[in-house]
Amino acid sequence: MQNELYMENKNIKYYLLTGGAGFIGANFVKHMLKAHSDIKIIVLDALTYAGNLGTLKEDLKNDSLIFVKGDICDSKVTNKIFEDYNIDYLVNFAAESHVDRSIENPQIFLQTNILGTQNLLDTAKKFWTVGKDENGYPIYRDGVKYLQVSTDEVYGSLGDTGYFLETTPLDPNSPYSASKTGADLIVKAYAETFKMPVNTTRCSNNYGPYHFPEKLIPLIIKNILEGKKLPVYGDGSNVRDWLYVEDHCKAIDLVLHKGRIGEIYNVGGHNEKQNIEIVKLTIATIRRLMEQNHSYQQVLKPGHPGIGFINDDMITFVKDRLGHDQRYAIDPQKISKELGWLPETKFEDGIVKTITWYLENQGWVEEVTSGDYQNYYKQMYENR
Numbered sequence: 001m002q003n004e005l006y007m008e009n010k011n012i013k014y015y016l017l018t019g020g021a022g023f024i025g026a027n028f029v030k031h032m033l034k035a036h037s038d039i040k041i042i043v044l045d046a047l048t049y050a051g052n053l054g055t056l057k058e059d060l061k062n063d064s065l066i067f068v069k070g071d072i073c074d075s076k077v078t079n080k081i082f083e084d085y086n087i088d089y090l091v092n093f094a095a096e097s098h099v100d101r102s103i104e105n106p107q108i109f110l111q112t113n114i115l116g117t118q119n120l121l122d123t124a125k126k127f128w129t130v131g132k133d134e135n136g137y138p139i140y141r142d143g144v145k146y147l148q149v150s151t152d153e154v155y156g157s158l159g160d161t162g163y164f165l166e167t168t169p170l171d172p173n174s175p176y177s178a179s180k181t182g183a184d185l186i187v188k189a190y191a192e193t194f195k196m197p198v199n200t201t202r203c204s205n206n207y208g209p210y211h212f213p214e215k216l217i218p219l220i221i222k223n224i225l226e227g228k229k230l231p232v233y234g235d236g237s238n239v240r241d242w243l244y245v246e247d248h249c250k251a252i253d254l255v256l257h258k259g260r261i262g263e264i265y266n267v268g269g270h271n272e273k274q275n276i277e278i279v280k281l282t283i284a285t286i287r288r289l290m291e292q293n294h295s296y297q298q299v300l301k302p303g304h305p306g307i308g309f310i311n312d313d314m315i316t317f318v319k320d321r322l323g324h325d326q327r328y329a330i331d332p333q334k335i336s337k338e339l340g341w342l343p344e345t346k347f348e349d350g351i352v353k354t355i356t357w358y359l360e361n362q363g364w365v366e367e368v369t370s371g372d373y374q375n376y377y378k379q380m381y382e383n384r
């Protein structure tokens with residue numbers, strides 16, 4: 001049926017987006033549905049604790065979006081998708097993505113992030129191959145591409161100065177970043193050994209709507225609304241380079257359609273901030289928004305002592321993360337010069353948009369934290 005549709009309209013492009021029910025993947029689905037016509041998106045997602053179909057509820061009303069529940073490591077599932085749909089682009093967002101969880105339980109990170117990536121590459125290679133050249137290298141159907149969504153964490157940690165370039169040696173420190181590095185190297189191996197058409201993007205820390213509240217910014221927002229302490233690891237001096245998620249989505253779209261085959265592109269917006277600055281800014285912004293618009297105060301959870309209590313005294317410095325990377329900072333000159341990408345959302349605007357979204361979408365937060373979240377929080381933060 002789907003192949004018939006494809007035959008009817010050759011202009012339709014088929015996108016397989018893995019991990020499309022997670023934070024960045026879901027934002028990318030929304031971006032693509034807005035930015036392009038003549039597309040069909042197939043989201044493959046295992047719906048782990050980090051994936052939530054509710055995030056795509058409105059989008060799934062659109063005929064252009066199809067959801068398949070399944071594991072990227074499962075070749076039966078990935079083969080079936082390629083049999084059913086004439087996939088043109090595969091963008092791999094699916095991953096175990098939280099550093100703290102990778103410290104508690106590394107194995108699933110290697111399983112999903114490395115073996116899952118390898119299975120996706122293998123499936124795409126099989127279905128995209130249309131012949132062999134005289135040296136035995138596969139020849140691929142015109143226009144197909146695999147894009148690996150990677151992270152700046154593969155470069156390891158910086159001191160006070162310097163930036164990550166695409167040529168910076170890979171030097172990961174956490175089980176999460178080591179597994180993402182393993183995935184990047186497998187992608188490189190398929191590009192070299194099988195001449196697969198691939199790109200890799202390495203982005204800095206994202207923030208924005210639909211971010212699961214185990215990560216710094218949404219966790220701090222959630223705790224402020226609940227009147228809980230705000231846990232800052234170590235002395236709060238660690239630096240991250242924050243990018244609004246929509247800007248990341250636009251960069252991926254650009255690399256997918258215009259990026260030179262085989263290239264790696266770093267994505268980041270020169271927006272370095274210490275964690276303590278982020279936490280203080282989040283406190284001040286919530287308080288200001290609630291003072292300006294009193295109806296937001298209704299979002300405070302029962303028993304909350306009120307907005308007078310929302311101040312820096314909520315901060316508590318807790319035991320540092322093991323192997324905590326000190327500083328990440330991206331130099332995005334390659335993607336800017338080659339593809340004309342520039343971040344569009346200034347941090348001061350992006351953080352207000354993000355916090356406003358959380359104040360107005362507490363139902364989403366409650367839905368995604370209704371499962372194992374309380375146990376996770378206890379295990380990670382009680383007695384820390």
Ligand code: NAD
Pocket residue numbers: 018019020021022023024025044045046047048049050051052070071072073092093094095096097098112116149150151152180202203204205206207212
């Ligand atoms: P996320 O944890 O919010 O979402 C991951 C998604 O992948 C979830 O929907 C989950 O259900 C799905 N998933 C997990 N294991 C799966 C499996 N085995 N099979 C199928 N689906 C599976 O992560 P995110 O923050 O949206 O990150 C997306 C990608 O971007 C990841 O590859 C991550 O490494 C990368 N990245 C993230 C950031 C960031 O700041 N969040 C920055 C740079 C790169």
Ligand code: TYD
Pocket residue numbers: 098099100205214215216217219231232233234238239240275321
């Ligand atoms: P996080 O959002 O987990 O992203 P990443 O580890 O991939 O950069 O953390 C961002 C920074 O915030 C990182 O330096 C760890 C720190 N952090 C805290 O201080 N407290 C917290 O509760 C969390 C989750 C993170």
